[in-house]
Amino acid sequence: LLFLKDTTATRPDGRLRSLSELVRLALQRDDFVCGLEPQCWVSAYHHVKTLGRFIIDKYIRTNGGPKVGGVQFNPGGYRDLSDFVDRELNWAFPNDEAIQVCYGGRFAITESRLLNGNSVAMGILFRRLEQLLMEGSAVMSVVEHFVERLWAGILAKPLTPSQVEEILDLREFVLEHQGGHMGNFASKNIQGCCEIKNSEPNWGSLYWDNLNAQAQKAAQLLGFNEEIWDGDDDNVPIYSTPFDELTEEKIEAVLYLGLRSYFAGWKANQCEEGEKESTYLTSYPDVIDAIGAGSFESGWDHYIQSGRKEGRLWQCP
Numbered sequence: 001l002l003f004l005k006d007t008t009a010t011r012p013d014g015r016l017r018s019l020s021e022l023v024r025l026a027l028q029r030d031d032f033v034c035g036l037e038p039q040c041w042v043s044a045y046h047h048v049k050t051l052g053r054f055i056i057d058k059y060i061r062t063n064g065g066p067k068v069g070g071v072q073f074n075p076g077g078y079r080d081l082s083d084f085v086d087r088e089l090n091w092a093f094p095n096d097e098a099i100q101v102c103y104g105g106r107f108a109i110t111e112s113r114l115l116n117g118n119s120v121a122m123g124i125l126f127r128r129l130e131q132l133l134m135e136g137s138a139v140m141s142v143v144e145h146f147v148e149r150l151w152a153g154i155l156a157k158p159l160t161p162s163q164v165e166e167i168l169d170l171r172e173f174v175l176e177h178q179g180g181h182m183g184n185f186a187s188k189n190i191q192g193c194c195e196i197k198n199s200e201p202n203w204g205s206l207y208w209d210n211l212n213a214q215a216q217k218a219a220q221l222l223g224f225n226e227e228i229w230d231g232d233d234d235n236v237p238i239y240s241t242p243f244d245e246l247t248e249e250k251i252e253a254v255l256y257l258g259l260r261s262y263f264a265g266w267k268a269n270q271c272e273e274g275e276k277e278s279t280y281l282t283s284y285p286d287v288i289d290a291i292g293a294g295s296f297e298s299g300w301d302h303y304i305q306s307g308r309k310e311g312r313l314w315q316c317p
Contacts, residue, residue, distance in 0.1 A: 001114060003151075004035075005105035014038045016106070026108035032156035035106025043185040044152075045098045045167050047174045047311045051149065051183035052082030052093075059140045074142045075135075084146045088132060091125055091154065098159060098167045098185070100152035109155050125154065174311050276300075279317045280307070 002022070015037045017025070025033040038044050055078070058069030071077075078084045085091065093099055115122045132143050159167070171185035280299040281288050287302045296302040303314045 001109055001111060003105065003107050014042075014103075016104070022106070022108045026110055030110050031113055032100075032102075032107060032109045032152055034100075034102035034104075034152060035108070036102065036104040038184075042175070042181075043167070043171065043187070044100050044102070045185050046101050046183035047185060048093050048096055048099050048183075050174055050176055050311055051099065051101065052085075053080050054146075054149065054182045055080040056142060056145060056180075059142075059145070068140050073140070076143070078142060078146070081146050081149060084143070085150070089125065089128060090121070093153060094158040095164055098164050100156050100159075101149050101183075102152040103148065103181070105148060107151060107155075113155065113157070168310070171309075173309075176311075275317055276314055280312070280314055284312060 002019075017033075017035050017037060022033055022035055034044060058073055076084070076087070078087070085093070129147060133147060135143075167185060170187055172187040173185075175181055175184040175186055277299045280303060284299075284302075284307070287296070287299055287307070290296050290302060291298065296305065299307075300314070303312060308314070
C-alpha cells in the first residue's frame with residue numbers, strides 16, 4: 001500500500017526515495033518504509049516527550065496558496081501533539097523514549113503489517129483518524145500535521161528495548177527548537193550515516209540560512225548572528241541582549257522569531273538551586289530511586305551525568 005503526497009516539491013531535509021525503491025524496501029522488510037531518507041546526521045527517530053510538545057499555529061503551502069491559522073487551523077484548541085493524542089485517539093506511543101517519524105506524506109507498508117495483528121483496534125483507530133482529518137479545514141488544519149508525525153509510530157514494527165537502547169546510545173543531542181522538525185535525535189555517529197570528515201555540522205549555515213530576511217534582521221537586532229554560537233552540547237544560538245535592555249522593537253523581534261528559549265533562560269534563573277533540585281526529583285521519580293540505590297549523589301548529579309542527554313529539564317517550578 002502506497003501513500004503519496006499531492007505535490008512535486010523537493011525536500012531540503014533529506015533524499016526522496018523513488019517509487020520503485022519505496023516498494024522494494026517495504027517488501028524486503030515487510031514493514032513501514034518512509035519515502036524520505038533523512039539527512040545524514042539527523043535520525044528519523046525522535047524523543048517522544050519532545051515530539052509531544054510540537055505545535056504550530058498557522059500554515060502556508062510550500063508552493064504557495066492561502067494561509068490558514070487561528071481557530072480555523074486548530075478548531076480543537078489542542079495544546080500540542082500529546083494533547084491531541086490524549087484527547088482524540090485510543091492509542092499511546094509504543095514506548096516513552098524513541099519513535100519514528102516520517103515527514104513528507106510519502107510512505108509504503110505491506111498489507112500484512114497494516115493492522116499490526118489487531119484488526120479491530122486498528123480499524124477503530126483508522127476510522128477515528130479519517131473522521132478527524134475530514135473534519136479539518138478544507139485548506140489545512142493542525143490535525144494533518146499531528147497525524148503526519150504519528151503514521152510511522154502507528155504503522156511501523158514497534159522498537160524492541162534493545163533497539164531503543166541502541167538509538168539512545170547513538171544520539172548526541174535532541175533538536176528541541178519549536179518548528180517543522182522537533183524532537184529528532186541527531187548525531188554524526190548515526191549508523192549508516194554519510195561520513196562527516198573532521199567537522200561538525202555547519203550549525204550557523206543550518207539555522208541562519210533558513211531564516212528569511214525579516215527573521216535575520218530581527219535576530220541581528222537582538223545581537224545574534226551566524227558567527228555567535230553556544231559552546232555547550234546542544235549547539236543552539238545564543239542572544240547577547242540582556243533581558244532588562246529589551247526595547248519595544250526588540251521585544252517585537254523576539255515575538256516574531258518565537259524565541260521562547262530566550263525568556264525561558266531568563267526565567268530559569270529566578271529561583272534557588274534547591275528549588276530546581278526539588279522540581280527535578282518531583283518530575284522524575286526514577287531519579288529518586290537511582291539516588292537511593294547509590295548510582296547518583298543528587299538530582300543535579302544525575303542531570304549532569306545523564307539527565308540532560310536524555311532530554312530531561314533542569315528548571316524552576
